[in-house]
Amino acid sequence: MVKSMTGFGRAGKQSENFKVTVELKAVNHRYLEVLFRMPRVFAYLESKLKKSVAEQIKRGRIECAITIEGNKATKEKLVVNWDLADEYIRFMRQATERYQMTEPLNIQELLLDPRFLEIVEGNEPDSELENLLLGATTAASKRLDEMRAVEGNELALHLKHHLDMISKYLQEIQAFVPEMETTYRERLESRLLGYVGEDFDKALVLSEIAILLEKSDINEELERMGSHVKQFSHILLLEEPIGRKLDFLIQEMNREINTIGSKASHLEITNRVVELKTTLEKMREQIQNVE
Incomplete structure (x- = not known):
């Protein structure tokens, strides 16, 4: 059966909290190459996503763009650089004694400075979102394959x-x-x-x-x-x-x-x-x- 190596496939999956859209664009290539554009936190899923695509597509260069809407894909957490904060407090206390400063230590300055305190994404994505992502990729691959078959x-x-x-x-x-x-x-x-x-x-x-x-x-x-x-x-x-x-x-x-x-x-x-x-x-x- 003749199949083209060019085509486009799009699919979406949705739950109460998330909406995932996967778009696949295929062009000519000597072998199968799958490239992803998605949140970095899902990098560990690349092998599973490539396997899902490879079940339908055997040859071509596939660009996979993933869009996620809804709640945060991962939980946020507070990261504090305690060592640097301790150095800062120690310095401020020494400076207060040395120069007989009367102003109290301003902790708010620490909270506003990203060198001391930062909000980052956690390392564990939501399992519900993982399932939506894998399902949408499989569906998009099938639609891409159908289009390639027509061409x-x-x-x-x-x-x-x-x-x-x-x-x-x-x-x-x-x-x-x-x-x-x-x-x-x-x-x-x-x-x-x-x-x-x-x-x-x-x-x-x-x-x-x-x-x-x-x-x-x-x-x-x-x-x-x-x-x-x-x-x-x-x-x-x-x-x-x-x-x-x-x-x-x-x-x-x-x-x-x-x-x-x-x-x-x-x-x-x-x-x-x-x-x-x-x-x-x-x-x-x-x-x-x-x-």
């Missing part, structure tokens, strides 16, 4: 159309092969006659012509191209990621077409080779977006 169906239609065109060009080339061989043989015989005249060993010349014709034979390449087309059609039906397989197969097909083009000295065949290379390039570009 993949469109890609499959284009690829099948290109395969039909390739099969058509191959049939046309095959039809020109006898004409190419006859023209090539006549051209070689004419040149030999021009060089040596009628006085030559015809058996030897015919043997040399046969060798040259064998070197220009493209039937084997045409057979392999036909086999590649069938294999390509079969891969499109597989229920697994197929992008890399198709990419490799396109390289093999392109190699066969290049060989046909270098061997065949026939205008119509050369024209079909150009069309084949153009079609293969279109397929190669589309395959870059197949999972």
Whole structure:
């Protein structure tokens, strides 16, 4: 089954206290890469969230943006730098005695200074929020996968159309092969006659012509191209990621077409080779977006 590597999935989960929204954006990538934008306190959940995404998505670069609304995701706590506060109090008392200061020590100054006292988030997130986050990520991954499948169906239609065109060009080339061989043989015989005249060993010349014709034979390449087309059609039906397989197969097909083009000295065949290379390039570009 053909699936695109681009798409978007969004899902939300809500409880009495929280509302979680997860947005997944997917683009092409050689492997599966999942990047998160979420509160730092949930960093420990990344492995679980990646596993949830990987159950649906096998390849692509996934950007995951998480939004949390509602009560505080974590409990806040008061952090006091007691060592620094003790130093401050000790200094103030010494300064009061040394300089005979009459003003009392102002504790409020300590409370206003973040160097002494700070409110920070705790290290233990709310378990209710964790469940909402995991559920929303799973739902968003499924919606992303559904969108990639829809786009993949469109890609499959284009690829099948290109395969039909390739099969058509191959049939046309095959039809020109006898004409190419006859023209090539006549051209070689004419040149030999021009060089040596009628006085030559015809058996030897015919043997040399046969060798040259064998070197220009493209039937084997045409057979392999036909086999590649069938294999390509079969891969499109597989229920697994197929992008890399198709990419490799396109390289093999392109190699066969290049060989046909270098061997065949026939205008119509050369024209079909150009069309084949153009079609293969279109397929190669589309395959870059197949999972």
